[in-house]
Amino acid sequence: MKNFVILGAGTAGTTVANMLRRKLPSDWSLKIIDPDTDHLFQPDLIFIPFEMQTPEKTIRPRKGTLGKGIEWIQRPVQRVDADKNQVILDGDERVPYDLLVIATGSHIRPEETPGLLGDEWQKSIFDFYTLEGSVALRDALKKFEGGRVVVNTVEMPIKCPVAPLEITFLAESFFTEKGIRDNVELTYVTPLDGAFTKPIAAKALGGILDDRDIKVEAEYNASEVDVDRKVLRSYDERDIPFDMLITIPTHMGAGFIEESGLGDELAFIPTHRHSLIADNHDNIFVLGDATDLPTSKAGSVAHFQAEVVVDNVMHLIKGESPKAVFDGHANCFIESGYGRAMLIDFNYDQEPLPGVYPLPTVGPFPLLKESRFNHWGKLMFRHVYWHALLPGHPIPVPNHMSMVGKKRPGKLTTDAELAS
Amino acid sequence: MPVVEYAGSSIEVNDEGFLVDSSQWTPEVAEAIATGNGIDELNDQHWKVITFCREDAAKQGTPPGLRRISKNSGVNMKELYQLFPKGPGKLAAMVSGLPKPQGCI
Structure with missing residues (x-):
């Protein structure tokens, strides 16, 4: 009997497990290791603070x-011994593997920034990347009557790189609808050189922050929080006072990755950008947020990568070379407040472009543009996630990014044109 | 795209001054970009950062973040700010002939 082991039962691990259980030959066992009882639908975390979703509806057993056919081991992983092909659980119990998938995601590490976890944590400083954080922010927003609200990304990379913008837009819309917008000074603080860094997106959307009177503090690398003075401070000593700080703390891979010596300085695992095989171990696949790849850490990426991993696993099992190729494809809805959202679709090489998705002309989702359609699309996706994506059923969008329907400013581009 | 004369060569840069083609980079180009951006002279510490950034970007396909630079180049965060004033992530990338550090949008 051969052993296929998956670490992490989030979006990526669960999708791979559910696809593989129908494909693995009968002499393979399939185990997935994850200590948590519930599966969290992470895209809803940005809605909870504004009571657009309830915590109860974001989790399922x-x-x-x-x-x-999937054996779930509900235990935490201590370490991977990649030389012996073993996963080590607490109590030194060993789970041997022939092929391993690491899909243990990315996790916030507020302790990396002095002061974040001090006396003001969940009083005036909030995260929204955890269910507890999101609920605490909701409760604080209910009572909030005005003041300086600062949204800060401590450093890149983060999971869902558009989430800081989304929380800012949703907060602006929330304060307006609550009638207290005039009492709120809203500042978006980013380590990048602006809210939008890709030229075409910056051109299409650059005015939106100004229009909503959202201040931007760019190239800001937060070093600490002065808790007593309620001030965010950067390495170049720029002080930003706040009454409410919504922080997107440093993200890192799972703790056992550091223990196992498998990760980089942020415990993300060096991974081949196309095959998704770990750089130093040819029987380990890595996907989802756990990789060090220069694409977004996002659910859509996990889904596109899952198909590639499953194809390549089946190639390896048949004794073939891993032929399937991941192209960096990602797409994300971006909530922009007032019941509207934007949509972006891109890959390693192609920045987000305007146009329509997924079908040319008819869309129905407009790219790089605010629309109610996109907001509905984001809400509809909840159903798709639980009933199609997670169970590993086919979803009618192409795995590789397509230029069909996209428009370079000044020119219509199609796959046929690109090929010629 | 604008073309600038750096150290006797014509180099294509984008509107923000980043090299369009990283392979056109030479140490002399780095010196020229540095001088044009408020760095008087590139010292050994600058070169530790530049060498790491170029090697890392060749492997990763993207310029390294500040933590990655400070953990791996032997130059700490505070010094990075002294060497590459204001925004070391962006300026180190520019001097190293790499694209600007970007988000996904």
């Missing part, structure tokens, strides 16, 4: 997300 993990048991129901894993299909027949």
